[in-house]
Amino acid sequence: MSTTLNPDSLATPAKPRKLTVGTVLFWLAVVAIVVFCLAPILWQVLTSFKVNEDISAIPNVYFPTRFTLDHYIELFTRRPFMRYVFNSALVSVVSTVTCLLIGAPAAYALARLRPLGGRIIQAGILLITLFPGILLLQGLLEIVQAFHLGNRYLSLIIPYTAINLPLTILVMRSFYEQLPRDLEDAARVDGYNTLQMLTKIVMPLTLPALVTTGILTFIFAWNEFIFALTFITEERLKTIPVASAQIGGTSVFEIPYGPIAAATVVGTIPLVLLVLFFQRQIIQGLTAGAVKG
Amino acid sequence: MAKLELINLNKTFTPRIVPVKDISLSVEDGEVLTLLGPSGCGKSTVLRMIAGLEEPTKGQILIGGRDVTYLKPGDRNIAMVFQSYALYPHMTVYDNLCAGLRLKKVPQDEIDRRITEVSHILGLDDLMQRKPGQLSGGQRQRVAVGRALVRRSDVFLLDEPLSNLDALLREHVRADLKQIFSAQNAPVVYVTHDQTEAMTLSTQVAVLNNGYVQQLDAPENIYNHPANQFVAGFVGSPQMNLLTLPCQGNHALLGDFKIPLPDLPTPPPSVVLGIRPDHIHLLEADESTDRPILKGKVFLVENLGMNNLVSIRIPNSQGKAIVLRALLPPATWANRELTFTLPPELTHWFNVQSGDALVRRS
Numbered sequence A: 001m002s003t004t005l006n007p008d009s010l011a012t013p014a015k016p017r018k019l020t021v022g023t024v025l026f027w028l029a030v031v032a033i034v035v036f037c038l039a040p041i042l043w044q045v046l047t048s049f050k051v052n053e054d055i056s057a058i059p060n061v062y063f064p065t066r067f068t069l070d071h072y073i074e075l076f077t078r079r080p081f082m083r084y085v086f087n088s089a090l091v092s093v094v095s096t097v098t099c100l101l102i103g104a105p106a107a108y109a110l111a112r113l114r115p116l117g118g119r120i121i122q123a124g125i126l127l128i129t130l131f132p133g134i135l136l137l138q139g140l141l142e143i144v145q146a147f148h149l150g151n152r153y154l155s156l157i158i159p160y161t162a163i164n165l166p167l168t169i170l171v172m173r174s175f176y177e178q179l180p181r182d183l184e185d186a187a188r189v190d191g192y193n194t195l196q197m198l199t200k201i202v203m204p205l206t207l208p209a210l211v212t213t214g215i216l217t218f219i220f221a222w223n224e225f226i227f228a229l230t231f232i233t234e235e236r237l238k239t240i241p242v243a244s245a246q247i248g249g250t251s252v253f254e255i256p257y258g259p260i261a262a263a264t265v266v267g268t269i270p271l272v273l274l275v276l277f278f279q280r281q282i283i284q285g286l287t288a289g290a291v292k293g
Numbered sequence B: 001m002a003k004l005e006l007i008n009l010n011k012t013f014t015p016r017i018v019p020v021k022d023i024s025l026s027v028e029d030g031e032v033l034t035l036l037g038p039s040g041c042g043k044s045t046v047l048r049m050i051a052g053l054e055e056p057t058k059g060q061i062l063i064g065g066r067d068v069t070y071l072k073p074g075d076r077n078i079a080m081v082f083q084s085y086a087l088y089p090h091m092t093v094y095d096n097l098c099a100g101l102r103l104k105k106v107p108q109d110e111i112d113r114r115i116t117e118v119s120h121i122l123g124l125d126d127l128m129q130r131k132p133g134q135l136s137g138g139q140r141q142r143v144a145v146g147r148a149l150v151r152r153s154d155v156f157l158l159d160e161p162l163s164n165l166d167a168l169l170r171e172h173v174r175a176d177l178k179q180i181f182s183a184q185n186a187p188v189v190y191v192t193h194d195q196t197e198a199m200t201l202s203t204q205v206a207v208l209n210n211g212y213v214q215q216l217d218a219p220e221n222i223y224n225h226p227a228n229q230f231v232a233g234f235v236g237s238p239q240m241n242l243l244t245l246p247c248q249g250n251h252a253l254l255g256d257f258k259i260p261l262p263d264l265p266t267p268p269p270s271v272v273l274g275i276r277p278d279h280i281h282l283l284e285a286d287e288s289t290d291r292p293i294l295k296g297k298v299f300l301v302e303n304l305g306m307n308n309l310v311s312i313r314i315p316n317s318q319g320k321a322i323v324l325r326a327l328l329p330p331a332t333w334a335n336r337e338l339t340f341t342l343p344p345e346l347t348h349w350f351n352v353q354s355g356d357a358l359v360r361r362s
């Protein structure tokens, strides 16, 4: 992590650091990568605070001197943006939870119960992850129409869950296989029944994996565009990506860069918060100390 | 109270993997039965069947006369210490100890009483609020034993509980375990491939190999009167000398020397002689004996610290020279000519084909 202290500099604070070509190149590379990754985001953030003249000014105003919250205010007053946030959150949370609720037990069964044909099932799951999602659109649309799911949250929740299940199952399965078998045996000797063993022993130990796969599913669902655009046409059911893309100006010729940038920022913040909040969980290795060290 | 009986147990994983073929054992209250055997001989499998973690293919398991063969582990009232300890890593030591009791709905004050008692015996008082990850190997081992002790179960099972400890700690814990076992009044089944543990801890030793019990006996009998060649070779370190010798009349030919056979109805054409290295008796210069005298030359000396393990080559005009290994007090043995005898009461004879002892101990 970036906050890790360099042990060398702690031990010998007085020693001046030598500036070699290697270290210079290293830091140049670091800066280049960071700028490359973050510049578009920074650009969006800055744009969302710029006044309209600065946005359309030529030459470009890279670092604005005048700031405004108008775009954000517009987002929430002229459009039902809270509604979009709610839609996105609902769809993402429900599909993430469903995905974990189905995927984790399935993965456990594959890892521990060794069902007949388990390897074939596993190969099938792997195959599905290789399938490009866009190819599913046509077929899914038919299904959505056939079951009259159009303009319902379910039309997004079901595909999002299904698309993320294979990855969840594969990741969780490898986690369960690493879990020492003796632990579950000890639990059974102690008198846990299967359900108690899964919730009290196995689940707490695989929490990091659950959180990791959960976050991946959540991010996918939060950002998904094509399905959300196709299956939902009603304004009050739209999710953030679709709503942001459809923000229009007052005339055909005006592209409202400011509100779009503001929408992007508002759409990204929950993800950043989510990852920051669960980061400790992801990093923490909870299995330490189960068996001999 | 809760005698443990295994009746004709068999475990067939696949037609080709049958680690337990036919094993019958019984362990009384207060007895410690050790399952001793080489790696992969099915010791853990037997223990897991007793615990209910593995279902026997054939046979029965009785605890206190009750048939538990198909009961779930939690309903058998057994406690088990695993080779890897298998402590719950996300719980504190205290929670590890009381998890099983909570499930059985033991009242809280009773739980606390038992934990205090056990933690006193095992010295866990200062560790109660730590997680297993913050404990040393020896401490984890004690917690694992403690978790089994608080259960106050009908049967106590341990699967190589000391194999992860270093040699010094192992001796300590071995002594502790011996005391704990004698204080417990329940049948204990202890799995190990370490003979010292088997000898020191148990009242009965069952030597397993090939899915069968090779010998079931008190530890000293296992050592002094091995029932067959496998037990003779497996128990005791350094290993017993086992020599296949031709016979002439009622003598076995050890190189150029004749050793009288024990009384047998019909003298066999050949026989296996077994003698422990520490039982070879060296003759002093002026010592006289009526036993057959053997002579040989030392060609290898291994220093074991307290003793020297000396390899002696015995001349054989009929074929290749025969090698005997003897455990002798430290001295400069290299290249010396030695004169010695094999005490008949410490010499073992085995059938060449079956490997069974020729003389059954009365």
Ligand SMILES: Nc1ncnc2c1ncn2[C@@H]1O[C@H](COP(=O)(O)OP(=O)(O)OP(=O)(O)O)[C@@H](O)[C@H]1O
Pocket: B013, B014, B017, B019, B037, B038, B039, B040, B041, B042, B043, B044, B045, B046, B193
């Ligand atoms: N679930 C299983 N499926 C198939 N074979 C198994 C299974 N469990 C154990 N075996 C086999 O059974 C045999 C006996 O195993 P077991 O664990 O009882 O040996 P052990 O005597 O405890 O050995 P060690 O001293 O190394 O622990 C081994 O050959 C092992 O490969």
Ligand SMILES: [Mg+2]
Pocket: B043, B044, B045, B159
């Ligand atoms: Mg084993």
